[in-house]
Amino acid sequence: xxxxxxxxxxxxxxxxxxxxxxxxxxxxxxxxxxxxxxxxxxxxxxxxxxxxxxxxxxxxxxxxxxxxxxxxxxxxxxxxxxxxxxxxxxxxxxxxxxxxxxxxxxxxxxxxxxxxxxxxxxxxxxxxxxxxxxxxxxxxxxxxxxxxxxxxxxxxxxxxxxxxxxxxxxxxxxxxxxxxxxxxxxxxxxxxxxxxxxxx
Amino acid sequence: xxxxxxxxxxxxxxxxxxxxxxxxxxxxxxxxxxxxxxxxxxxxxxxxxxxxxxxxxxxxxxxxxxxxxxxxxxxxxxxxxxxxxxxxxxxxxxxxxxxxxxxxxxxxxxxxxxxxxxxxxxxxxxxxxxxxxxxxxxxxxxxxxxxxxxxxxxxxxxxxxxxxxxxxxxxxxxxxxxxxxxxxxxxxxxxxxxxxxxxxxxxxxxxxxxxxxxxxxxxxxxxxxxxxx
Amino acid sequence: xxxxxxxxxxxxxxxxxxxxxxxxxxxxxxxxxxxxxxxxxxxxxxxxxxxxxxxxxxxxxxxxxxxxxxxxxxxxxxxxxxxxxxxxxxxxxxxxxxxxxxxxxxxxxxxxxxxxxxxxxxxxxxxxxxxxxxxxxxxxxxxxxxxxxxxxxxxxxxxxxxxxxxxxxxxxxxxxxxxxxxxxxxxxxxxxxxxxxxxxxxxxxxxxxxxxxxxxxx
Amino acid sequence: xxxxxxxxxxxxxxxxxxxxxxxxxxxxxxxxxxxxxxxxxxxxxxxxxxxxxxxxxxxxxxxxxxxxxxxxxxxxxxxxxxxxxxxxxxxxxxxxxxxxxxxxxxxxxxxxxxxxxxxxxxxxxxxxxxxxxxxxxxxxxxxxxxxxxxxxxxxxxxxxxxxxxxxxxxxxxxxxxxxxxxxxxxxxxxxxxxxxxxxxxxxxxxx
Numbered sequence: 001x002x003x004x005x006x007x008x009x010x011x012x013x014x015x016x017x018x019x020x021x022x023x024x025x026x027x028x029x030x031x032x033x034x035x036x037x038x039x040x041x042x043x044x045x046x047x048x049x050x051x052x053x054x055x056x057x058x059x060x061x062x063x064x065x066x067x068x069x070x071x072x073x074x075x076x077x078x079x080x081x082x083x084x085x086x087x088x089x090x091x092x093x094x095x096x097x098x099x100x101x102x103x104x105x106x107x108x109x110x111x112x113x114x115x116x117x118x119x120x121x122x123x124x125x126x127x128x129x130x131x132x133x134x135x136x137x138x139x140x141x142x143x144x145x146x147x148x149x150x151x152x153x154x155x156x157x158x159x160x161x162x163x164x165x166x167x168x169x170x171x172x173x174x175x176x177x178x179x180x181x182x183x184x185x186x187x188x189x190x191x192x193x194x195x196x197x198x199x200x
Numbered sequence: 201x202x203x204x205x206x207x208x209x210x211x212x213x214x215x216x217x218x219x220x221x222x223x224x225x226x227x228x229x230x231x232x233x234x235x236x237x238x239x240x241x242x243x244x245x246x247x248x249x250x251x252x253x254x255x256x257x258x259x260x261x262x263x264x265x266x267x268x269x270x271x272x273x274x275x276x277x278x279x280x281x282x283x284x285x286x287x288x289x290x291x292x293x294x295x296x297x298x299x300x301x302x303x304x305x306x307x308x309x310x311x312x313x314x315x316x317x318x319x320x321x322x323x324x325x326x327x328x329x330x331x332x333x334x335x336x337x338x339x340x341x342x343x344x345x346x347x348x349x350x351x352x353x354x355x356x357x358x359x360x361x362x363x364x365x366x367x368x369x370x371x372x373x374x375x376x377x378x379x380x381x382x383x384x385x386x387x388x389x390x391x392x393x394x395x396x397x398x399x400x401x402x403x404x405x406x407x408x409x410x411x412x413x414x415x416x417x418x419x420x421x422x423x424x425x426x427x428x429x
Numbered sequence: 430x431x432x433x434x435x436x437x438x439x440x441x442x443x444x445x446x447x448x449x450x451x452x453x454x455x456x457x458x459x460x461x462x463x464x465x466x467x468x469x470x471x472x473x474x475x476x477x478x479x480x481x482x483x484x485x486x487x488x489x490x491x492x493x494x495x496x497x498x499x500x501x502x503x504x505x506x507x508x509x510x511x512x513x514x515x516x517x518x519x520x521x522x523x524x525x526x527x528x529x530x531x532x533x534x535x536x537x538x539x540x541x542x543x544x545x546x547x548x549x550x551x552x553x554x555x556x557x558x559x560x561x562x563x564x565x566x567x568x569x570x571x572x573x574x575x576x577x578x579x580x581x582x583x584x585x586x587x588x589x590x591x592x593x594x595x596x597x598x599x600x601x602x603x604x605x606x607x608x609x610x611x612x613x614x615x616x617x618x619x620x621x622x623x624x625x626x627x628x629x630x631x632x633x634x635x636x637x638x639x640x641x642x643x644x645x646x647x
Numbered sequence: 648x649x650x651x652x653x654x655x656x657x658x659x660x661x662x663x664x665x666x667x668x669x670x671x672x673x674x675x676x677x678x679x680x681x682x683x684x685x686x687x688x689x690x691x692x693x694x695x696x697x698x699x700x701x702x703x704x705x706x707x708x709x710x711x712x713x714x715x716x717x718x719x720x721x722x723x724x725x726x727x728x729x730x731x732x733x734x735x736x737x738x739x740x741x742x743x744x745x746x747x748x749x750x751x752x753x754x755x756x757x758x759x760x761x762x763x764x765x766x767x768x769x770x771x772x773x774x775x776x777x778x779x780x781x782x783x784x785x786x787x788x789x790x791x792x793x794x795x796x797x798x799x800x801x802x803x804x805x806x807x808x809x810x811x812x813x814x815x816x817x818x819x820x821x822x823x824x825x826x827x828x829x830x831x832x833x834x835x836x837x838x839x840x841x842x843x844x845x846x847x848x849x850x851x852x853x854x
Contacts, residue, residue, distance in 0.1 A: 022603050025455040026539040059224075067216050071511075071677055074536060075669065076224060078507045082500035083228035087235040089499070094239035101268055108499050108546055114456045114537040128756050175363070176619040177611075180452050184611030191604040209678040214671060221670030222663060229497065229659040236496045236654070363622065377633035378626060489665075497658045501665055508669035512676060519680040522690055526780075 006133050007142065011149035015132070017115040018157040019187075019194040024115030028158055029183050030106045033169075037102035038162035039155065044088055044107070046151025049116055051084050052077075053123050053147030057140055060124045077120045082111045119150045161190060247275045249298050253291040254284060262383070274299065284382075309396040310379040311364075311386060315350040316406035318370025321420035337390045345419040348408050350393055359388035434559050441563025447540045448571035449617040454540035458572060459606040461534075465588050468576030471534075472569025476562065478513060478535050479544060482506045483561035486549040493550075502545045510536045540568060571613070579609055684712040687781070688731065688747075691762045694779055695745065696735070706734035724848045726814075726841035727751040727758065732849075740769035747781060748845040753838025759783045761842040763800075765850055772850035774806045778843060783835065792829050792836060799827050800843050809847045815840035 017023045024045070031041040056077050064070055089107050092100045100107070110116060123129065123143040135142060164186045173182055251271040262284045264270040273279035274295065281292050281301075289308070296302070327336050327343040333355040336342050342351045352370040359365075364378035365385055374385070374394070386394045397404050405424060409416050413425030447453045454475070461467040485505050493501045514532040517525040535541070544564055549557040580586055583600035585593050599605040650656055692700045707713065709732040711721050721728040731747035746763045753759055760781040766773045778797040799805070800815070808825045809815070816824040817837045829836035 022459055022606075023456060025459060026453055029452060029455060063220060067213070067220075069213055069217055069220075069674070072217060072221075072670070072673065074533070075504070075507050075511065075673065076221070078503050078536065079224065079500055079666070080228065082503040083232055086232050086497065086499045090232075090235050090239040090496070094241050097241075105543060105547060109453075109539045109543060111499055111503050112537050112539045112542045117537050131756055174615075176615040176622070179618075181611040181615040181618075184607045184614070188604045188607035188611070191607060195604065205679075209675050213678070214674045217670050217674040218667060221666045225662045225666035226659060228500065229662040230655075232497055232500070232662075233655050233658045236658075363626065375630075377630045493661050494654060494657045496654065497662050500662060504662075504665050504669055508673060511673055515673075515676050515680045518682055 003133055003135050003142065004145065007145050008149050010132055011146050012153035012156060013194075015150075016153040016157060016194060017118060017150055018154050019191055021118065022191075023118045024113045024154060025187075026109055027103075027106045027113055028154075028161065029180060029187065030109075031103055032158050032162040032165055032183065034102075034166060035159065035162045037099060038158045040096070040099040041103055041106065041110075042151070042155025042158045044092070044103075045110055045113065045116065045154050046148060048081065048084050048088065048110055049119050049147040049151035049154075050144055052081050052116055052120050053143045054140070055080050055084075056120045057123055057143040073124075074117075077117060078111065081116055081120070085111045115150070115154055119147050123147060157190065157194075161186060164190070246298060247271045250274050250295050253294045253298075254287050263387075307398040307400065309381050310376055310399050311374050311381060311383070311394050312397050312404055312406075313350060313356075313372045313374060313389075313393050314395055314404070314406055314408040315348070315391075315393045316371060316422045317344065317346060317349045317420045318352050318368075320422050321346050321349045321370075322418075334390050342391070346409055346411070346416065346423060348391060348393070348410060349420065350391065355390070356385040356388045356394060359384045434556075437556060437559045438563045441560060441565075442567040442570065443621065445564075446567040446571055446617070447544075447564050448568055448575075449614050450621075451543070452614065453543050454538045454568065455610070457534050457538055458575065459603060459610065462572055462576040462579050462606065462609075463583065463601055465573055465576040465580050468572035468574075469569065472565065472572045474513075474532060475535055475538060475540065475568055476565025478506070478510055479541050479565045479568075480558055480561035482509050482541055482545060483549040483557040484554055485509065486545040487552060487554045487557035490550045498546070498550060499542075502542060502550070506541050506545065507536050540564065575609055575613055578613075579605070688733075691747070691779065691781060692735075692745070695762060695764050695777055700735055702733045702735060706737060708732040708734065722845075722849060724845050724852075726844040726848060727838075729845050729849055730760070735764075742767050743776070744772075744850070746846045746849070748842040750838040750841030750843070750845065752834075752841065753783070754832070754834035757783065757835075757838065759835060759838040759842055761797075761839065763843055763846045765846060774803075775800050775809070775843070775846070777801060783838075792832055792839065796827070796829050796836065796839065810851055812851070814844040814847055 015021060018025065018028050027041055027045070032038045059076060059080075060073060064073055064076070085108060088110075089100070092103075092107070123138075123146055126138050129138045129142065129146070130136070133142065133146075161183070165183055168182050168186060169178075177185075247268075248271075251267055254267045254271060262270045262279060264273055264279070270279060270284060274281065277299075281295060281299075284292075287295075322345045323343045324340065324345055325343055327339060329335060329339070331353050333342075333351045333353045336351050336353050341347055342349070344351060350371045352367050352372065354365075354367045354372065356372050357365045357367060360374075361382065361384065362378050362380055364375045364380075365372055366375070367373075372389075372393075376399070381396060383396070386392075386396070393408060407416075407422070407424035409420075409423050411419070411423075413427070416423035416425050445451055448455075448458055457471055457475075461471050482502075482505060486502055489501070489505070510532060514525075517532070544560065548560050552560070577587060579600050580588075581592065582597050583605065585591065585596045597605075600609060688702075689699045692702075707718060709720075709722060709729060710718050711730045713719055721730045722732075723729075727748060727750040729746050729748050731745075733745045735743045735745055744765045744767055746765070747760060748763055749758050749760045751758055760783070762777075762779050762781050763775060764777040766776045778800045780792075780797065805815075805825050813824045815827045817826075817828050817833050817840055819826065819828060827836070827840055829839075
């Protein structure tokens with residue numbers, strides 16, 4: 001039980017992928033215009049991260065390591081992530097077209113989203129995960145859990161960001177600052193706020 | 201010669217790698233096609249063709265969330281082609297032919313503010329509040345004596361994506377060169393003073409007052425008194 | 430249809446500059462622009478990979494059914510980056526040392542997949558190659574400028590040469606990266622707005638001058 | 648016949664083809680273009696001495712890649728481990744010793760591997776002459792460590808300090824040792840310092 005809490009705290013707060021480690025910023029800025037699409041993107045990324053960890057962890061530990069072909073790791077991981085994203089894209093197109101249009105070009109970009117690949121690489125790194133979670137040995141359960149909560153950390157950051165941006169959009173800002181620049185400045189403040197977690 | 205080049209390659213791993221990659225590729229390809237079969241959305245290819253020819257500025261002038269929505273509305277016949285200003289004439293011609301509706305290449309238009317009062321028009325009271333026409337009009341129909349006059353608080357300035365609208369000494373003016381005729385300002389003006397006129401028009405009446413001459417003369421120095429000359 | 434390269438060139442560097450206008454590839458931009466040298470290194474690496482992946486993608490665009498386009502494109506890009514890394518490591522070690530850190534990062538760079546998806550999969554090979562080149566150049570210029578500004582303010586040096594030892598640690602930090610990036614986009618949009626307005630005015634003046642002179646002649 | 652036109656076949660064949668070509672090509676290339684440890688060492692030597700230097704067998708004290716059992720175990724200390732120790736241009740008593748040292752506890756538990764050249768005269772270590780980066784593992788912020796970080800080890804004013812037992816450290820509060828911080832990449836700098844500390848421990852340390 002203690003590990004679970006540790007996973008939640010470390011994945012969502014201490015090593016939050018977006019705001020502490022600055023991975024996956026493209027969709028984080030691109031889709032956080034309104035709360036609904038931000039939540040949609042967050043959940044999609046969480047889903048991709050969880051499934052990715054579910055698939056890549058066993059592939060790495062059961063197939064790649066025994067055969068000693070670790071260099072293939074990046075290619076296989078990205079291929080799997082891309083396949084999952086492609087499936088999600090079709091599912092979204094069918095079940096919620098509005099969310100599909102809101103995400104637009106940023107949906108395929110989940111594939112190259114550094115956070116997803118980041119979590120896949122982090123989870124297979126035995127030494128670091130043990131250090132991070134204080135557990136004796138790494139197994140599939142922890143990997144998927146960490147992926148899930150890393151995704152939720154991403155969702156938390158993007159929803160907070162979209163809330164901030166919606167309020168800021170109503171303020172009379174200088175014309176060139178509208179849109180992305182003001183989003184960046186909000187992200188700058190969020191980064192400072194989360195900075196305190198990194199100090200723990 | 202060629203074989204010695206490939207000597208260091210140990211074919212064992214190459215074989216294993218090919219097997220693994222092949223298995224993964226096939227499994228995921230089948231999964232993807234399965235999902236694509238399950239979630240087949242009957243995408244009307246007409247919509248894609250129309251979207252191709254639209255200007256794609258996503259300005260919202262047509263009243264829809266974006267060009268994709270406007271294309272869908274066009275395909276279902278819910279929207280007219282002239283609703284979209286920025287699309288060029290040939291684009292409209294192509295769309296018309298896709299939809300099979302007649303299309304006379306209408307004269308390119310631009311927006312104009314039908315009021316020239318501003319500081320020349322007297323004020324009923326001093327308005328101190330949110331600098332926006334929509335909120336000012338709630339207060340006794342605005343600060344201007346002339347009931348149809350431009351309030352000069354520039355809610356249309358913010359609406360225009362190309363920055364073609366400026367408030368100059370109290371009245372909104374639109375620069376002919378920058379206007380893309382997208383229609384966002386038309387909807388943003390609470391007094392409905394902004395209209396489209398053909399670009400080739402040399403002159404237009406910059407006043408839309410409905411009062412009689414004597415009253416207009418009292419309210420505004422440049423008001424039109426309807427002389428009918 | 431004739432691909433006018435001038436439009437692709439202007440699009441790549443100014444109108445649709447990937448870093449400043451489309452705001453893509455922000456992860457490496459934020460992480461690496463602490464030094465101007467990094468900007469150049471990363472920019473050139475991305476340009477090189479972007480051109481070749483655009484060419485490859487547009488070559489295969491008809492063969493790849495649209496249901497599987499994302500995995501196919503990503504596979505091409507990842508394979509290509511790994512090949513470049515292996516070749517560089519073997520034959521050009523010093524270039525590899527300076528670029529070595531960025532090459533794995535390129536696989537995760539959104540610019541390449543975005544361009545492959547939105548441009549290369551719809552246009553012929555030559556246009557895609559040109560687009561890759563100018564997008565890469567736009568990316569390099571933006572990254573180098575940002576790197577220079579952050580290096581001067583954050584570390585008081587430029588290209589490693591120490592200017593003064595007045596350092597604002599904020600600009601070296603990641604929050605500072607966001608801030609600098611915001612200011613850059615704001616300035617870029619401001620300049621671009623002004624230029625496009627003047628251009629429209631000049632075009633219009635030219636058009637009206639032509640019609641009016643033509644009426645006087647009659 | 649319609650099977651070949653169906654979406655199933657086209658998708659699977661396309662993905663399969665690309666996957667096979669990329670997988671096969673990569674494996675073959677990674678075998679072909681494999682940079683052997685010897686080549687890496689000769690490159691490092693070229694960087695230190697400007698020209699590749701041959702190291703004869705008896706001058707190799709420790710080399711983890713060599714198959715000779717007595718020499719293949721690295722010398723570990725609490726700062727990291729010395730993976731390779733070579734004696735170079737030996738003439739009589741004075742010679743250079745080149746170390747490949749790996750400093751531990753860098754960022755995220757990663758390491759940094761440096762080449763360190765120490766000048767010896769009549770079997771006594773005189774000074775650290777050159778430090779270059781070999782490779783780093785998981786140190787994403789390496790861009791923050793510039794040339795002056797490595798040159799700092801070779802400056803004269805620190806020579807006396809590390810001779811009488813002081814070691815390099817990154818944190819400002821530890822005044823007892825020689826300060827060599829880098830802002831923005833403290834963990835990676837820490838691993839770099841540890842690598843050089845291994846060499847100092849070996850040359851001027853207790854043994």
